[in-house]
Amino acid sequence: MSTREEYTAKIKLQLDEFNTKIDELQARTKETKAEALVKYEAEMAKLRQQSDLAVAKLEELKAAGEDSWEKMVAEMEKIRDAFIHSFSYFKSQIK
Template structure:
């Protein structure tokens, strides 16, 4: 085998190895994307549940009497703050 042929064979081997490694990396990236998608769906479901809870609490707040107003405002603020915090965290993960 000539030096030229040896060099070409060596380069082909190295490129083949890199392509195999690249394929493995691509598979891992696809797995990560799939797991991130599942996390995204889970997080969105939790955010939607918190949104529903906040809307329900708002309806309770609207219907509450003066005697429970201060307590309901405090509850509403807790629900809202939790929802805002969860949303901000979710957004920061994207």
């Protein structure tokens, strides 16, 4: 397996894991009070949007030519890191 294939597989696995964690958090938020639920649902929508962006960028990365691969990896890392940061912050807000 090439480095490129290993990298894209690693990123896909990370995104899949975080999407599973989002699903788990969403289930936990169903138990919260109505006013908090509105806030959580809005934050959950933002996380889903970031996840969709990361998945789309991963697809671009898979299709990227060798000349743009390095630039695309840097962009993917930024998107993934922002997604992970947002997820971690949201998770810390759920009690």
